[in-house]
Amino acid sequence: MQKKDIGLGILIIVVGAIVYMHNPLFLSPINLGNTANLIGLFGLFAIGQGFVIMTGGIDLSVGSVIALLGVLFVDMVGKFGVPWPLAVAIIIGLGVLIGLAHGILITRFRLQPFVVTLCGLLIYRGIARGYTAESTAGFPFGSSYPQLEWLTIGRSFGVPHSFLAMLIVAAVMWVVLHHTVFGRHLCAVGKNEEAARFSGINTRFVTVMAYVICAVLASIAAIYFAMFTKSVQPSSHGNFYELYAIAAAVLGGCSLRGGEGSVIGIVLGAVLLQELQNLVNLLGIPSSLNFAVMGAVILLGVLADQQFAAYRTRKSTERALGLLQKP
Amino acid sequence: MSAVHGIDLRLEGVTKVYPGVVALNDVSLQIKAGEVVGLLGENGAGKSTLMKILGGLIAPTSGKIILDGQQYDAFDVKQSQQAGIAFVHQELNVFDNMDVSANIFLGREMVRGPLRLIDRNAMNKMAQPLIERVGAPFKPETSVSTLSLAERQLLEIAKALSMNARLVIMDEPTSSLTISETNMLLKVISDLKAQGIAVVYISHRLSEVEECVDRAVVLRDGQNVGVLDREAVTHDAMIRMMIGRDLKALYTPPSVHATKPVLSVKNFSIKRKPDRVASFDLMAGEILGVAGLIGAGRTDLAEAIFGVGDKLGGEILINGIKTEINSPAGAIAAGLYLVPEDRKRAGLILEFPILENITMANLSAYASHGLVSQKRQIAVAESQCGALAIKAHDVRRSANEMSGGNQQKVVLAKWLSMDPKVIIFDEPTRGIDVGAKAEIYGLMRSLADRGVGVMMISSDMEEVIGVSDRIVVMKDGLITGELPRFRFSESNVLSLAVGKVLEEA
Numbered sequence: 001m002q003k004k005d006i007g008l009g010i011l012i013i014v015v016g017a018i019v020y021m022h023n024p025l026f027l028s029p030i031n032l033g034n035t036a037n038l039i040g041l042f043g044l045f046a047i048g049q050g051f052v053i054m055t056g057g058i059d060l061s062v063g064s065v066i067a068l069l070g071v072l073f074v075d076m077v078g079k080f081g082v083p084w085p086l087a088v089a090i091i092i093g094l095g096v097l098i099g100l101a102h103g104i105l106i107t108r109f110r111l112q113p114f115v116v117t118l119c120g121l122l123i124y125r126g127i128a129r130g131y132t133a134e135s136t137a138g139f140p141f142g143s144s145y146p147q148l149e150w151l152t153i154g155r156s157f158g159v160p161h162s163f164l165a166m167l168i169v170a171a172v173m174w175v176v177l178h179h180t181v182f183g184r185h186l187c188a189v190g191k192n193e194e195a196a197r198f199s200g201i202n203t204r205f206v207t208v209m210a211y212v213i214c215a216v217l218a219s220i221a222a223i224y225f226a227m228f229t230k231s232v233q234p235s236s237h238g239n240f241y242e243l244y245a246i247a248a249a250v251l252g253g254c255s256l257r258g259g260e261g262s263v264i265g266i267v268l269g270a271v272l273l274q275e276l277q278n279l280v281n282l283l284g285i286p287s288s289l290n291f292a293v294m295g296a297v298i299l300l301g302v303l304a305d306q307q308f309a310a311y312r313t314r315k316s317t318e319r320a321l322g323l324l325q326k327p
Numbered sequence: 328m329s330a331v332h333g334i335d336l337r338l339e340g341v342t343k344v345y346p347g348v349v350a351l352n353d354v355s356l357q358i359k360a361g362e363v364v365g366l367l368g369e370n371g372a373g374k375s376t377l378m379k380i381l382g383g384l385i386a387p388t389s390g391k392i393i394l395d396g397q398q399y400d401a402f403d404v405k406q407s408q409q410a411g412i413a414f415v416h417q418e419l420n421v422f423d424n425m426d427v428s429a430n431i432f433l434g435r436e437m438v439r440g441p442l443r444l445i446d447r448n449a450m451n452k453m454a455q456p457l458i459e460r461v462g463a464p465f466k467p468e469t470s471v472s473t474l475s476l477a478e479r480q481l482l483e484i485a486k487a488l489s490m491n492a493r494l495v496i497m498d499e500p501t502s503s504l505t506i507s508e509t510n511m512l513l514k515v516i517s518d519l520k521a522q523g524i525a526v527v528y529i530s531h532r533l534s535e536v537e538e539c540v541d542r543a544v545v546l547r548d549g550q551n552v553g554v555l556d557r558e559a560v561t562h563d564a565m566i567r568m569m570i571g572r573d574l575k576a577l578y579t580p581p582s583v584h585a586t587k588p589v590l591s592v593k594n595f596s597i598k599r600k601p602d603r604v605a606s607f608d609l610m611a612g613e614i615l616g617v618a619g620l621i622g623a624g625r626t627d628l629a630e631a632i633f634g635v636g637d638k639l640g641g642e643i644l645i646n647g648i649k650t651e652i653n654s655p656a657g658a659i660a661a662g663l664y665l666v667p668e669d670r671k672r673a674g675l676i677l678e679f680p681i682l683e684n685i686t687m688a689n690l691s692a693y694a695s696h697g698l699v700s701q702k703r704q705i706a707v708a709e710s711q712c713g714a715l716a717i718k719a720h721d722v723r724r725s726a727n728e729m730s731g732g733n734q735q736k737v738v739l740a741k742w743l744s745m746d747p748k749v750i751i752f753d754e755p756t757r758g759i760d761v762g763a764k765a766e767i768y769g770l771m772r773s774l775a776d777r778g779v780g781v782m783m784i785s786s787d788m789e790e791v792i793g794v795s796d797r798i799v800v801m802k803d804g805l806i807t808g809e810l811p812r813f814r815f816s817e818s819n820v821l822s823l824a825v826g827k828v829l830e831e832a
Contacts, residue, residue, distance in 0.1 A: 179698045181690045188687060192676040197635065198667050199688040199741065200659035259678065 056258025095219025333360020616795030732763025
């Protein structure tokens with residue numbers, strides 16, 4: 001674990017303690033379960049976003065992907081009676097295609113990630129709304145899919161399965177990022193693409209894979225969200241979710257310049273964001289102030305991190321000077 | 328312009344401590360009007376730190392700065408500018424999307440009228456005499472994007488003069504200049520001197536230092552090791568002071584005679600210059616120098632062979648077998664490695680630990696079941712550091728804490744940890760100090776003696792002539808000639824580089 005992660009963990013505990021003192025409901029099983037569910041849902045695609053950010057890119061299309069694939073999933077299973085395992089496979093396949101499209105446009109055609117995924121944001125949302133003619137996609141009345149529901153919105157010992165799914169994904173991605181050749185190559189490409197290329201790293205492949213990972217995790221999240229909300233309203237479902245993901249990644253220590261970040265940090269970032277949402281609700285702050293609270297905390301967090309780093313540098317300078325002056 | 332009186336600057340007992348490093352230790356320096364002071368030292372000797380203190384970018388930990396009789400603990404950037412201290416940097420700070428006068432007056436633009444619009448006429452009028460003073464061939468309204476590197480340097484000097492500079496500090500000003508451009512710059516320096524302006528000249532090119540300085544100050548390991556007066560400034564004396572010992576002669580002959588070509592390049596062309604075709608052979612066990620002027624296409628050729636950039640036609644044979652190379656990964660798989668010209672941009676990931684840099688090119692070899700073993704990385708990195716005498720306390724520390732010479736050795740370690748057949752060095756010792764240079768030459772020779780084909784692109788005449796077994800010379804993407812060792816001379820290399828035909832010896 002990095003120092004940053006520990007700092008973030010402490011911040012989460014401190015905020016939690018403050019909320020608990022004002023409203024003990026914070027630690028009630030119901031509240032914890034609901035919050036864990038949201039952490040799971042948002043954490044899933046925040047991890048993917050983190051991988052893209054580590055290459056020095058960004059994916060703005062996540063929210064729209066969640067809406068479009070959510071609509072398609074609900075329709076496939078609810079309206080056309082596609083068996084759910086097949087529908088899941090198709091959705092994930094679409095996620096792969098979307099990620100490939102982004103990656104190829106960025107690497108082969110040298111378009112900027114911001115532009116490509118901004119267009120994605122508009123296109124996928126537009127298709128979702130056009131396809132449904134602005135009507136809400138939902139499952140037919142009385143239908144039920146026990147296994148699918150167990151996997152997505154089920155709970156074991158009170159722990160929501162979305163949260164467990166996120167933990168499993170996080171564990172896998174932690175190994176991938178910190179212990180595999182691909183992970184090292186990803187960091188290398190994010191930090192200095194030229195030097196990575198001159199070392200024989202296939203930088204295009206690495207970059208494309210980051211966008212594929214991001215879109216695939218977004219497509220899995222799309223299924224979880226669709227099952228959680230039960231119906232998908234194409235114009236509002238998933239709005240701004242890419243920004244939650246970026247916020248979680250940045251809070252978790254990813255640098256938008258690329259090359260830096262940790263999976264644990266991103267997960268903790270997602271935890272802190274949901275804790276803040278919860279804080280707004282439990283402390284009776286008007287929910288319209290939701291975003292303002294979140295923005296302020298992120299800003300303070302990043303600022304504090306910067307100040308701590310400067311402080312550490314100063315300390316070590318003083319230590320070195322002390323050593324020099326000793327005879 | 329106010330009457331400018333000459334500068335009188337002294338540094339006394341200046342010390343600067345960074346975390347874990349003493350960059351400067353009790354250094355003193357004196358600079359007077361109309362003096363050219365050479366500042367010498369290996370990389371990491373503390374030259375840049377000293378200059379940053381003069382520029383007000385960092386404050387010394389202790390010591391005094393005495394300017395025109397007044398004493399300061401430290402300068403800030405503004406005080407430094409007011410004192411008339413100006414910098415001409417190694418990496419130029421010009422904006423090539425603007426014209427010359429806009430660059431000169433950047434941040435101090437002249438305005439007119441109530442809307443405070445930019446007054447181009449006034450700026451051009453003010454810029455003209457400054458340009459004349461540095462003898463530059465461009466006009467105030469010339470776009471900087473059309474200027475050569477040398478002209479951009481003159482522009483920086485003109486900018487310094489516009490700020491009433493009394494001291495111009497030049498950091499490796501000639502490292503990317505051609506020979507005639509260098510001579511022009513040296514003339515400008517003597518003009519500045521005649522105008523009563525002091526110059527601090529930092530360079531690794533000792534013959535230039537010998538030519539232009541009144542005094543040379545030598546730093547080593549952050550300490551003042553001595554001052555050489557005009558008459559005492561000689562190659563040997565400078566080198567001895569910089570490294571604290573005498574250097575051996577550059578050239579070591581190969582231990583075996585090279586006969587078999589390890590790399591053959593046939594009718595090779597790149598997309599940027601489709602009509603230029605190059606062919607040459609590189610023998611196993613030889614060091615082939617590639618000389619030429621800046622822009623002769625040497626780097627383009629090397630990078631195209633390595634699979635970067637756009638190859639158009641031609642073929643590559645490695646040990647006589649035709650090899651298709653379309654990417655660096657392909658070149659590396661074939662045992663052909665490149666130590667690139669700009670190590671900070673393309674050679675290393677500076678922020679990464681040393682061990683990651685060394686193992687980056689074949690990381691898969693350190694992994695089992697896809698998981699990288701850091702233990703194995705550390706073992707190889709440490710053995711490479713030992714073999715190449717890389718000064719590193721801990722291979723887990725990042726590469727940007729090292730000196731240029733050690734960084735270059737890390738790039739080399741990356742390739743030596745694998746199995747090289749051919750290594751192309753592109754300007755292997757640019758910005759590297761004398762001691763580390765000798766070590767790198769030694770490494771090249773021992774590689775060649777192991778049967779590796781070594782190709783060395785270099786603009787440093789001393790290096791090309793002193794290290795190579797054979798030289799090919801390029802001009803405009805073409806190979807204009809080849810010299811065996813007995814025909815090596817500066818004039819032969821230069822003649823081929825400018826496209827003259829040599830008479831047979």
